[in-house]
Amino acid sequence: MKKRLTISDIARLAGVGTTTVSRVLNQDPKVKPETRHRIEQIIAEAGYAPSPSARAMRTRRQQVVGIIVSRLDSASEHQAVRAMLPVLEQAGYEVLLMESGFSSAKVAEHLDWLRQRQADGAILFAFTGLALDGQADWQDKLVVMARRYPGFSSVCYDDKGAIGLMLEHLWRQGVRRPAYVGVERQDSTTGRQRLEAYLDFCQARGISPGYRLGGLSYHAGQEGARLLLAERPDTDALVCASDTLALGAAKHLQQSGKALPLTGVGNNELLRFLFPAVASVDLGYPQAGTAAARQLLAQIEQGRAVAELALPCRLVAAD
Amino acid sequence: MKKRLTISDIARLAGVGTTTVSRVLNQDPKVKPETRHRIEQIIAEAGYAPSPSARAMRTRRQQVVGIIVSRLDSASEHQAVRAMLPVLEQAGYEVLLMESGFSSAKVAEHLDWLRQRQADGAILFAFTGLALDGQADWQDKLVVMARRYPGFSSVCYDDKGAIGLMLEHLWRQGVRRPAYVGVERQDSTTGRQRLEAYLDFCQARGISPGYRLGGLSYHAGQEGARLLLAERPDTDALVCASDTLALGAAKHLQQSGKALPLTGVGNNELLRFLFPAVASVDLGYPQAGTAAARQLLAQIEQGRAVAELALPCRLVAAD
DNA sequence: CTGAAAGCGCTAACAC
DNA sequence: GTGTTAGCGCTTTCAG
Numbered sequence: 001m002k003k004r005l006t007i008s009d010i011a012r013l014a015g016v017g018t019t020t021v022s023r024v025l026n027q028d029p030k031v032k033p034e035t036r037h038r039i040e041q042i043i044a045e046a047g048y049a050p051s052p053s054a055r056a057m058r059t060r061r062q063q064v065v066g067i068i069v070s071r072l073d074s075a076s077e078h079q080a081v082r083a084m085l086p087v088l089e090q091a092g093y094e095v096l097l098m099e100s101g102f103s104s105a106k107v108a109e110h111l112d113w114l115r116q117r118q119a120d121g122a123i124l125f126a127f128t129g130l131a132l133d134g135q136a137d138w139q140d141k142l143v144v145m146a147r148r149y150p151g152f153s154s155v156c157y158d159d160k161g162a163i164g165l166m167l168e169h170l171w172r173q174g175v176r177r178p179a180y181v182g183v184e185r186q187d188s189t190t191g192r193q194r195l196e197a198y199l200d201f202c203q204a205r206g207i208s209p210g211y212r213l214g215g216l217s218y219h220a221g222q223e224g225a226r227l228l229l230a231e232r233p234d235t236d237a238l239v240c241a242s243d244t245l246a247l248g249a250a251k252h253l254q255q256s257g258k259a260l261p262l263t264g265v266g267n268n269e270l271l272r273f274l275f276p277a278v279a280s281v282d283l284g285y286p287q288a289g290t291a292a293a294r295q296l297l298a299q300i301e302q303g304r305a306v307a308e309l310a311l312p313c314r315l316v317a318a319d
Numbered sequence: 320m321k322k323r324l325t326i327s328d329i330a331r332l333a334g335v336g337t338t339t340v341s342r343v344l345n346q347d348p349k350v351k352p353e354t355r356h357r358i359e360q361i362i363a364e365a366g367y368a369p370s371p372s373a374r375a376m377r378t379r380r381q382q383v384v385g386i387i388v389s390r391l392d393s394a395s396e397h398q399a400v401r402a403m404l405p406v407l408e409q410a411g412y413e414v415l416l417m418e419s420g421f422s423s424a425k426v427a428e429h430l431d432w433l434r435q436r437q438a439d440g441a442i443l444f445a446f447t448g449l450a451l452d453g454q455a456d457w458q459d460k461l462v463v464m465a466r467r468y469p470g471f472s473s474v475c476y477d478d479k480g481a482i483g484l485m486l487e488h489l490w491r492q493g494v495r496r497p498a499y500v501g502v503e504r505q506d507s508t509t510g511r512q513r514l515e516a517y518l519d520f521c522q523a524r525g526i527s528p529g530y531r532l533g534g535l536s537y538h539a540g541q542e543g544a545r546l547l548l549a550e551r552p553d554t555d556a557l558v559c560a561s562d563t564l565a566l567g568a569a570k571h572l573q574q575s576g577k578a579l580p581l582t583g584v585g586n587n588e589l590l591r592f593l594f595p596a597v598a599s600v601d602l603g604y605p606q607a608g609t610a611a612a613r614q615l616l617a618q619i620e621q622g623r624a625v626a627e628l629a630l631p632c633r634l635v636a637a638d
Numbered sequence: 639c640t641g642a643a644a645g646c647g648c649t650a651a652c653a654c
Numbered sequence: 655g656t657g658t659t660a661g662c663g664c665t666t667t668c669a670g
Contacts (some may be wrong), residue, residue, distance in 0.1 A: 004437075004647095008647080023656085030656085031656085032656090035655080051376065053381070054646070054648040054662090056372040056662095057376055057646095058648045058661085058662055062372070072392070072401075073391070073392045073394055085418075096416075097391075097415075099404075116368045218593075219592070254573075270589065325662090326664060336640065337642095337663090338641055339640060345665080349639060350640085354639085369664070370663055370664070373663035373664040375664095376648090376663080379646080
């Protein structure tokens with residue numbers, strides 16, 4: 001168990017001062033290429049790596065960012081996170097993943113913690129009821145996903161567009177009485193916006209709307225589908241606000257032996273396997289992740305201004 | 320934006336030396352209770368928090384542990400991780416979550432990275448083909464999940480017991496010709512061990528076995544069920560090595576209109592919703608997570624010896 | 639019980 | 655271009 005090498009060990013080995021080694025480490029151009037090369041060689045051979053703590057202590061930049069997801073096992077957020085990781089790590093950041101469990105308090109707790117650790121920035125997946133009061137000091141170093149918060153950067157999905165896309169798709173297939181299984185309006189994106197898109201479409205086409213709002217669970221989807229079909233028997237397609245709901249609705253259709261076109265949003269893998277006939281919309285999670293990570297880096301490294309980004313969605317037709 | 324407080328600010332505020340404040344911070348008993356109380360008061364009021372980097376630099380203990388999961392969105396691993404987090408954080412550790420994607424190379428990369436950051440320990444979710452060569456220096460500070468590795472601590476599930484439990488359960492219900500949908504033998508746990516449990520049971524009861532091995536996917540489950548029922552028509556129950564396979568098998572049964580008792584392993588939420596008739600086994604993921612986290616802490620803080628833990632499983636009967 | 643002082647490994651002025 | 659030096663905020667001997 002040999003002790004860890006330090007910058008002065010390298011300096012001694014290379015016959016230079018520690019400053020020069022430090023300059024090489026930090027890509028400072030003020031080093032003769034020849035010297036630099038030799039030092040890099042020695043660093044590699046010795047397997048030396050600078051101590052992050054010492055560096056952080058000196059520079060007051062921790063090279064740490066947090067990512068606060070609602071749930072670690074959320075398929076959609078996971079897709080976005082997977083896209084964020086490489087760009088953040090590439091830039092030399094350590095990333096701390098944390099889970100909010102849809103709790104504003106937990107978010108505040110995590111944010112406080114990150115502040116204490118002097119983290120350089122964070123990406124936060126928003127959810128219904130998330131409040132960002134008293135977090136004004138995060139304005140320059142936080143990117144919020146899925147919802148807009150005035151003063152903060154955000155990356156949003158095209159909620160209205162997604163439902164519009166589905167409805168157009170069904171319309172082209174001859175559907176004239178689509179019903180909608182959605183989420184309560186308190187939820188501004190999956191809830192209100194997607195519902196509005198449905199209502200707008202009905203209005204534009206002169207259709208009388210029929211919908212049910214509930215939670216965001218398999219059960220809610222099943223129940224919504226059941227009620228809707230009972231009270232509106234001439235419904236000729238079921239549009240769901242999300243793939244989770246669609247999974248529940250699919251179960252109801254199957255159980256009751258009805259065969260209607262069914263659609264979701266989210267491009268969920270399991271839904272595609274179990275019910276390949278269900279069409280879905282890809283909201284572009286990986287792209288959103290990349291965009292968010294880049295935006296965060298630009299803000300904390302180059303002081304770029306807060307920005308609200310929006311991403312396009314894409315239809316994933318049924319088999 | 321006032322500058323961060325340091326230990327000497329607190330010392331000055333309290334009219335003591337920095338040493339005393341440090342002692343309070345570190346729960347050193349050599350402080351008069353009265354003084355300690357006053358200092359704690361001041362720390363709380365000032366909202367002071369010691370700098371982790373400075374502390375780490377001085378003590379060479381980073382208070383950081385890594386958790387390497389195979390996939391962040393794996394439902395089972397997620398359950399274990401959720402149980403680990405609180406115990407690790409309680410103990411003052413920062414936890415870094417990373418994803419291996421079932422790649423040994425990626426694991427080595429993460430482990431190297433953690434070593435460089437001088438992380439205090441790690442928990443690693445094992446998978447088929449995982450090699451831990453050249454990681455001998457991790458022996459005292461690594462806990463491996465789901466598989467045993469000589470020289471390392473591990474926490475394992477009761478793979479054989481789980482299948483045994485299911486088979487006994489079915490037997491009691493009159494099943495006499497259960498077939499088995501499993502995973503290839505290269506996979507030592509979900510693959511070989513669970514298969515062995517099936518074969519042992521058949522031998523003990525004098526049943527002629529019938530099984531199919533494949534990958535660990537919905538499709539594999541579906542295909543396995545199809546082939547098995549085709550070649551062994553008198554099969555009166557389908558035992559699957561995992562809930563993922565069971566999901567696929569359930570789909571096949573449904574499509575082909577057959578109704579057989581079906582069982583999985585993993586207590587998967589979606590499976591329970593979509594196919595409530597399917598019985599499953601709870602392997603005790605949260606308990607495993609807690610046990611692993613505790614074992615790791617004991618090893619790195621008290622130098623406790625490497626240990627191989629095993630967890631009991633529990634039947635989750637069908638509705 | 640408490641404090642003064644010496645660093646931990648690194649970077650950033652400032653000299654050369 | 656390169657070296658010297660002074661700390662960053664904390665813990666830890668070693669003296670009181």
